[in-house]
Amino acid sequence: MDAGRPHATHVLVRNGRFLAVGTADDLAGFGNVKSDDRFADSILMPGFVEGHTHMDSGNIWQMVYTGTFERTDPDGRHWPGLSDMDSVLDRLAAHRSNDPETVLLAWGFDPLLLGVSLTRADLDKVSDSQPIVVWHASGHIIVANTVAMQKANMFPPRIAHPGIPLGDDGLPIGELRGIETMVPTAMALGILNRFMSRDGSGARPFSRMCVRAGVTTATDLANAMTDQALSNLLEITARDDFPIRLVPALMDEQLSAEGLVAKASLLRSQSTEKLRMGAIKMIVDGSIQGFTARLLPPGYYNGAEKGLWYLAPERLGDVYTQAMASGIQVNTHTNGDEATDLALQCLQKAVNANPPSDHRFIFQHAQLANPDQFRRMKSLGACVNLFANHLYYWGDAHVAHTVGPARAALMNNCRAALDAGVPLAIHCDEPVTPMAPLFTAWCAVNRQSGSGKVLGAGQRISVGEALHAITLGAAHTMKLENEIGSIAPGKFADMAVLDSDPLAVPPFDLRHIKVQGTMLGGMFFDARTI
Amino acid sequence: MAIGQMPSLPVTVLAGFLGAGKTTLLNHFLKTARGRRLGVIVNDFGRINIDVDLIETANERIIQLSGGCVCCRMDGNFASALMELRDRGIKLDHVLVEASGVALPGPIARAVPLIEGFHTAMVITIVDIETISARLTDRFMGDLVGSQCASAQVIIANKSDLIGDTLRKLIIDQLTQSFEKAMILSTTAGQVDASILDLDIAGLNITDTSAWSPPISADALFTSWIWSCTDPIHVERLGNALAETGHGLLRVKGFMQDIRLGPVLLQIVGRHVQIATLNSPLSGNGDQISYNRLICIAEKSVKDLGHWAELEKRFGLVRSL
Numbered sequence: 036m037d038a039g040r041p042h043a044t045h046v047l048v049r050n051g052r053f054l055a056v057g058t059a060d061d062l063a064g065f066g067n068v069k070s071d072d073r074f075a076d077s078i079l080m081p082g083f084v085e086g087h088t089h090m091d092s093g094n095i096w097q098m099v100y101t102g103t104f105e106r107t108d109p110d111g112r113h114w115p116g117l118s119d120m121d122s123v124l125d126r127l128a129a130h131r132s133n134d135p136e137t138v139l140l141a142w143g144f145d146p147l148l149l150g151v152s153l154t155r156a157d158l159d160k161v162s163d164s165q166p167i168v169v170w171h172a173s174g175h176i177i178v179a180n181t182v183a184m185q186k187a188n189m190f191p192p193r194i195a196h197p198g199i200p201l202g203d204d205g206l207p208i209g210e211l212r213g214i215e216t217m218v219p220t221a222m223a224l225g226i227l228n229r230f231m232s233r234d235g236s237g238a239r240p241f242s243r244m245c246v247r248a249g250v251t252t253a254t255d256l257a258n259a260m261t262d263q264a265l266s267n268l269l270e271i272t273a274r275d276d277f278p279i280r281l282v283p284a285l286m287d288e289q290l291s292a293e294g295l296v297a298k299a300s301l302l303r304s305q306s307t308e309k310l311r312m313g314a315i316k317m318i319v320d321g322s323i324q325g326f327t328a329r330l331l332p333p334g335y336y337n338g339a340e341k342g343l344w345y346l347a348p349e350r351l352g353d354v355y356t357q358a359m360a361s362g363i364q365v366n367t368h369t370n371g372d373e374a375t376d377l378a379l380q381c382l383q384k385a386v387n388a389n390p391p392s393d394h395r396f397i398f399q400h401a402q403l404a405n406p407d408q409f410r411r412m413k414s415l416g417a418c419v420n421l422f423a424n425h426l427y428y429w430g431d432a433h434v435a436h437t438v439g440p441a442r443a444a445l446m447n448n449c450r451a452a453l454d455a456g457v458p459l460a461i462h463c464d465e466p467v468t469p470m471a472p473l474f475t476a477w478c479a480v481n482r483q484s485g486s487g488k489v490l491g492a493g494q495r496i497s498v499g500e501a502l503h504a505i506t507l508g509a510a511h512t513m514k515l516e517n518e519i520g521s522i523a524p525g526k527f528a529d530m531a532v533l534d535s536d537p538l539a540v541p542p543f544d545l546r547h548i549k550v551q552g553t554m555l556g557g558m559f560f561d562a563r564t565i
Numbered sequence: 566m567a568i569g570q571m572p573s574l575p576v577t578v579l580a581g582f583l584g585a586g587k588t589t590l591l592n593h594f595l596k597t598a599r600g601r602r603l604g605v606i607v608n609d610f611g612r613i614n615i616d617v618d619l620i621e622t623a624n625e626r627i628i629q630l631s632g633g634c635v636c637c638r639m640d641g642n643f644a645s646a647l648m649e650l651r652d653r654g655i656k657l658d659h660v661l662v663e664a665s666g667v668a669l670p671g672p673i674a675r676a677v678p679l680i681e682g683f684h685t686a687m688v689i690t691i692v693d694i695e696t697i698s699a700r701l702t703d704r705f706m707g708d709l710v711g712s713q714c715a716s717a718q719v720i721i722a723n724k725s726d727l728i729g730d731t732l733r734k735l736i737i738d739q740l741t742q743s744f745e746k747a748m749i750l751s752t753t754a755g756q757v758d759a760s761i762l763d764l765d766i767a768g769l770n771i772t773d774t775s776a777w778s779p780p781i782s783a784d785a786l787f788t789s790w791i792w793s794c795t796d797p798i799h800v801e802r803l804g805n806a807l808a809e810t811g812h813g814l815l816r817v818k819g820f821m822q823d824i825r826l827g828p829v830l831l832q833i834v835g836r837h838v839q840i841a842t843l844n845s846p847l848s849g850n851g852d853q854i855s856y857n858r859l860i861c862i863a864e865k866s867v868k869d870l871g872h873w874a875e876l877e878k879r880f881g882l883v884r885s886l
């Protein structure tokens with residue numbers, strides 16, 4: 036997959052790195068080598084590089100999955116997607132214990148895709164003795180049964196609160212909307228720490244998911260990097276049987292810009308071959324499907340409010356300017372086009388304030404970025420990591436509710452990004468959507484929604500371009516192109532082992548290619564036994 | 566203080582965009598607490614510059630100050646910090662929550678009563694008088710800053726010494742018109758006295774600024790005291806007398822024994838008088854309520870105690886503080 040040598044039959048590996056690649060003859064000059072023909076019938080690709088995932092998704096599976104799409108957990112168990120309310124309730128019932136002391140927690144429920152909302156009354160049918168809490172896929176709403184609401188003192192509500200909607204009977208329907216009602220509920224039920232852990236314990240289950248997806252380098256794109264997390268991660272990633280290179284990005288809202296950049300620099304100096312630290316993560320706005328992303332006019336298709344800012348431009352500007360001066364890379368989550376505009380404006384100021392540098396700040400998601408914004412990214416030296424999976428998982432919801440058909444056809448516009456010359460990666464945001472780079476490539480190539488609607492055929496990219504985006508392209512955005520992303524002498528011997536050639540199958544079949552495992556630094560990890 | 570005997574602890578949400586002066590204001594509140602045991606929930610201790618001599622005990626999340634004040638660092642969500650303050654049994658009179666610069670104080674204020682043992686006293690939004698007009702019309706942040714002001718019961722226009730009188734008056738007028746239900750104060754360096762916290766007005770649904778006549782515009786402008794009396798009185802008459810203009814009273818609040826109605830809650834904001842009868846002792850805490858103690862808050866310039874002497878004669882009140 037090196038541009039000058041797109042195909043090869045043999046690779047030579049020494050001390051965890053590629054020594055040579057080519058034909059058997061090309062390699063003969065290295066003398067006595069041990070040959071390994073385990074992969075004679077497989078296709079070896081550079082290990083996939085996932086530029087936007089969350090390691091804590093390894094822990095999310097301690098909750099019951101209730102989403103619309105099929106998913107596979109870290110143990111390799113398949114969870115079929117649930118397409119109606121009865122099957123959601125059946126699955127919950129299968130996991131209930133009726134023990135009033137343990138809360139039954141579920142995640143991934145998506146009313147936007149299911150077309151119905153889940154209520155307290157529904158959950159009471161599952162259990163009237165065990166507390167049940169179901170987390171919406173958007174992350175911004177939970178639904179509780181009566182026992183859970185009573186236990187959390189939210190039933191009947193002590194005051195009228197817009198985040199606790201009432202039904203016709205004047206009683207809460209069971210939804211707790213927004214962080215300000217979710218957190219007190221979760222705390223009262225003692226489940227807050229079960230939603231997300233910050234100690235690095237998700238790394239192991241997460242890495243197993245990576246192997247099944249062919250991923251050898253993955254980001255953890257928002258990590259507070261506490262001392263405990265750092266020491267745990269250093270210890271876990273150093274083990275030979277830990278199958279990925281992990282790239283955490285530091286996020287800490289409590290730190291000043293100076294403090295943040297100083298901490299990132301310190302972390303960078305502690306990096307190892309399998310734990311690459313030093314990047315920063317900033318979040319500018321919310322999510323499109325949660326109607327909290329900041330959109331330029333005409334705003335949301337269904338008339339929802341303008342969305343939320345999660346940071347002040349001054350803060351973003353300070354972090355940009357100081358990070359750039361210290362050679363620290365910044366990942367910026369923007370979803371709405373207004374948020375992207377703001378980040379571009381801040382980036383312009385930082386570029387003006389610093390001597391020219393190869394900073395490669397990354398716009399993460401930037402789902403509604405338009406061609407003009409891509410051109411500005413290019414001229415400012417930025418990269419983009421587009422959320423191609425959204426086209427499939429929320430494409431229909433975007434057409435019907437969030438931005439309407441015209442703008443949905445221009446979302447995650449990989450074509451425009453490449454045409455503008457912006458270095459491109461594409462991502463899944465696991466656990467938001469399942470990690471599977473070949474599927475992500477399929478999304479960018481076919482642009483098809485869950486219901487089979489094509490969203491903007493003109494914005495498609497080729498299979499070759501998509502494969503580049505999940506390997507060397509992503510590595511370039513992460514400034515790791517000298518070490519990973521292609522099969523080239525000197526780079527780490529990281530590969531994805533596939534059952535068929537993505538360049539040989541019809542583009543629509545990309546998603547059906549099976550990952551047999553990965554190789555990290557020359558060591559094989561079998562997807563069937565990981 | 567009367568507030569300490571209320572059935573739930575008042576929480577004030579302090580909002581304001583970056584650089585408006587939230588930190589200075591917080592420090593000034595701590596400095597002027599004068600016996601009020603304040604709990605302060607901040608994003609970060611570093612920025613509030615606590616005088617080390619005042620620190621009695623400290624751990625990673627909580628610093629206890631010698632004046633009885635407590636600072637709690639919020640990790641993630643203010644709700645967990647509030648619960649921590651409550652569960653540690655620290656005795657407090659008022660809690661201040663410092664919202665982040667881009668936070669909408671409205672949702673925070675609405676969430677406070679969801680946490681057992683607290684109610685929302687008010688939202689105070691501090692703005693930089695030099696930049697507020699530009700902030701409100703900013704292409705990106707205008708609606709956010711507008712919403713911060715619109716949720717506020719009190720807007721503090723800070724740094725008012727940096728601009729001329731005419732401009733200051735113009736901006737204050739604009740704020741008054743745009744945010745009708747808020748009391749607008751102007752100050753030079755966040756010098757608003759902690760007695761403003763005794764206002765405790767969020768629950769009152771003030772709909773227009775006439776509650777706040779006469780207009781208020783001075784530094785360190787609050788003074789508060791408690792009145793008490795021993796016998797039941799005619800609360801409505803007292804309320805009307807107190808609400809007459811000219812006293813400079815901003816806020817009166819307290820539980821009274823009415824000669825006709827029995828136990829009532831009397832609340833006065835400017836010229837609005839509200840008397841609520843209490844049918845049952847408040848949520849089992851009735852025994853903690855001291856009746857016939859009125860907390861009064863006024864502009865500092867109020868010196869004419871002749872009014873009060875007169876009222877005392879009429880209603881038999883005894884000034885105690």
Ligand SMILES: [Zn+2]
Binds near residue numbers: 368399400
């Ligand atoms: Zn994101």
Ligand SMILES: [Zn+2]
Binds near residue numbers: 087088089256464
């Ligand atoms: Zn993410």
